[in-house]
Amino acid sequence: MPDTLCAMRTTLFVLALSFVPVWAVVGQERPNIVLVMADDQGWGQTGYYNHPVLKTPHLDAMASSGIRFDRFYAGAPVCSPTRGCVLTGRANDRIGVLSHGYALRRQEITIASLLAGAGYATGHFGKWHLNGIRGPGVPVLHGDTHHPGKFGFQSWLSVTNFFDRDPILSRRGKFEEFEGDSSEIVIDEALKFMRRQHKNRQPFFAVVWYGTPHDPFKAADDDAEAFADLDPVSRQHYGELVAMDRSIGTLRSGLREMNVADNTIVWFCSDNGGLAKIKPDTVGGLRGNKGSVYEGGLRVPGIIEWPASIQPRTSLYPASVLDILPTLLDVTGVEYPDSDRPLDGISLTKLFDDDLRVRHKPIPFRHTGKAALVDNRFKLVTNRLNEGGFELYDIEKDPKEKKNISEQEPVIAQRMRQQLLLWSESVDHSADGKDYPEGQVDRSEPVSRFWMDMDEYKPFFGQWKSRWEYAGRLDPESRKKRKRKTAQ
Known part of the structure; x- marks a missing residue:
């Protein structure tokens, strides 16, 4: 019975310790x-x-x-x-x-x-x-x-x-x-x-x-x-x-x-x-x-x-x-x-304080239609998420991603593809604002814009046009070209 009690106390201590921040465990500020x-x-x-x-x-x-x-x-x-x-x-x-x-x-x-x-x-x-x-x-x-x-x-x-x-x-x-x-x-x-x-x-x-x-x-x-x-x-x-x-x-x-x-x-x-x-x-x-x-x-x-x-x-x-x-x-x-x-x-x-090697949660990426998923030694890549075209690489053996092994490892490729697509659905849910208490995105969020087109910055143009980092952006002809390019 004493051994059992001691074990219970040890377990409770370990559980309690898991909720204590690192700095408190080692006795520092x-x-x-x-x-x-x-x-x-x-x-x-x-x-x-x-x-x-x-x-x-x-x-x-x-x-x-x-x-x-x-x-x-x-x-x-x-x-x-x-x-x-x-x-x-x-x-x-x-x-x-x-x-x-x-x-x-x-x-x-x-x-x-x-x-x-x-x-x-x-x-x-x-x-x-x-x-x-x-x-x-x-x-x-x-x-x-x-x-x-x-x-x-x-x-x-x-x-x-x-x-x-x-x-x-x-x-x-x-x-x-x-x-x-x-x-x-x-x-x-x-x-x-x-x-x-x-x-x-x-x-x-x-x-x-x-x-x-x-x-x-x-x-x-x-x-x-x-x-x-x-x-x-x-x-x-x-x-x-x-x-x-x-x-x-x-x-x-x-x-x-x-x-x-x-x-x-x-x-x-x-x-x-x-x-x-x-x-x-x-x-x-x-x-x-x-x-x-x-x-x-x-x-x-x-x-x-x-x-x-x-x-x-x-x-x-x-x-x-x-x-x-x-x-x-x-x-x-x-x-x-x-x-x-x-x-x-x-x-x-x-x-x-421990040299771990295995990560239990993959690292996901999604950006402008491209996506990737890193799961320890393997990495799934697609340059067109909505169309398919997935590639699989063994990053440990092939860090330069020269050999697509999706055909040699179809089970791993399919598993990671499903993980990535499921995660992407979760991202869509968040992107729609479903994570927020309001259930939607604040409509007052600004769109992406150039400061050269903002009225708030125009009062500074006169003093900034001679600065090397702004001169090209404030040149009238350069601004016209940029606006034409943005409109295309």
């Missing part, structure tokens, strides 16, 4: 959290993957002290959808972010709002691109119905889209001009935010979304110098990545200086696969590039660093930006408030 995302950095563009010309010493150091995911996936093959996936843990087509320049629905639940409600100070720095505005990045307006503050960010210094050297950014609607590399600027500003919260003894959640290395490319001469043998565009592109890597070093050293590095989760990734016209290759020899649902369009660099709780190693476990929200909720002990609303990711906390 709630962790700070920093999410960092590059813009168009390909899977192969890191030093730790032995890129032929690019050195990334700071990313390499981060990878060696955390979990380096060798199979980490964006939410979609372009930027805005992946950003929506990060904030919601839900596939982009569920949440209205169909492609780049689509707005995130205000009916969605974000990790920022959940952590803010749990006592975290929340801040966004850099590229936003979830307010439905297209074109090169401009400062987010105070009256924007979809600015970061509408989604749980108490502090924000943000721009609508990609941004480069000497940018204009918006601090909660107030425009500010900066000088220098954009990556270094947003990291410096994010660190100021973190220092304030640390001084106030409040845990922080900071999201830093770079504009690098998205085009147009403009690097400092010193950063581009090492790539003198490359074509001018590639030279500038890689020069931007040098500065971005340096800013990662600034972030990590800043956290150490505050004595918070051990208990701060830093999660780095890119928003989609690398660009096709940059040389040398951006995707490490994988098939496809940005815009494709093959590995080159979806697989991206991914690293989680949390010295207090993570055993450093390289992992082949398939993981995704869809896992960010469930993982952070698990870590912090914050509950997701709507059990009926589908999440597409899973918590990765079990990976922190």
Whole structure:
């Protein structure tokens, strides 16, 4: 009887422990959290993957002290959808972010709002691109119905889209001009935010979304110098990545200086696969590039660093930006408030101290009629979901997706096809707004549009037309050509 009682007590303790956040189990304060995302950095563009010309010493150091995911996936093959996936843990087509320049629905639940409600100070720095505005990045307006503050960010210094050297950014609607590399600027500003919260003894959640290395490319001469043998565009592109890597070093050293590095989760990734016209290759020899649902369009660099709780190693476990929200909720002990609303990711906390290999929930993708499903070693791909044409690849044996094995493995192909189609039906249900309490999508959600066509931005055209990043877009003839192209 005593043995039975002891076993029962042990079972109850284990069950109770499963509901306790990681930070409480190890007896530490709630962790700070920093999410960092590059813009168009390909899977192969890191030093730790032995890129032929690019050195990334700071990313390499981060990878060696955390979990380096060798199979980490964006939410979609372009930027805005992946950003929506990060904030919601839900596939982009569920949440209205169909492609780049689509707005995130205000009916969605974000990790920022959940952590803010749990006592975290929340801040966004850099590229936003979830307010439905297209074109090169401009400062987010105070009256924007979809600015970061509408989604749980108490502090924000943000721009609508990609941004480069000497940018204009918006601090909660107030425009500010900066000088220098954009990556270094947003990291410096994010660190100021973190220092304030640390001084106030409040845990922080900071999201830093770079504009690098998205085009147009403009690097400092010193950063581009090492790539003198490359074509001018590639030279500038890689020069931007040098500065971005340096800013990662600034972030990590800043956290150490505050004595918070051990208990701060830093999660780095890119928003989609690398660009096709940059040389040398951006995707490490994988098939496809940005815009494709093959590995080159979806697989991206991914690293989680949390010295207090993570055993450093390289992992082949398939993981995704869809896992960010469930993982952070698990870590912090914050509950997701709507059990009926589908999440597409899973918590990765079990990976922190155990080298797992088998994922029990596939990673799904759907974007502009293309779709894919990653189920451990196998990946199903279709470039026309509504018409068929499914391909099956063994990613472990064939990471470059050269051999379609759907005929050799018909049972696996059929099973995964049924899984993907069933999941896609669920996405359609969500896209129609059935997940929301209202049972429908808010009709006031904006359509995708260019800021050059918006009356709210016209008062700034006069002062912006001489800026290098806007001049071409504000030229009358260029605007006419773009309007004709959009109308076709």
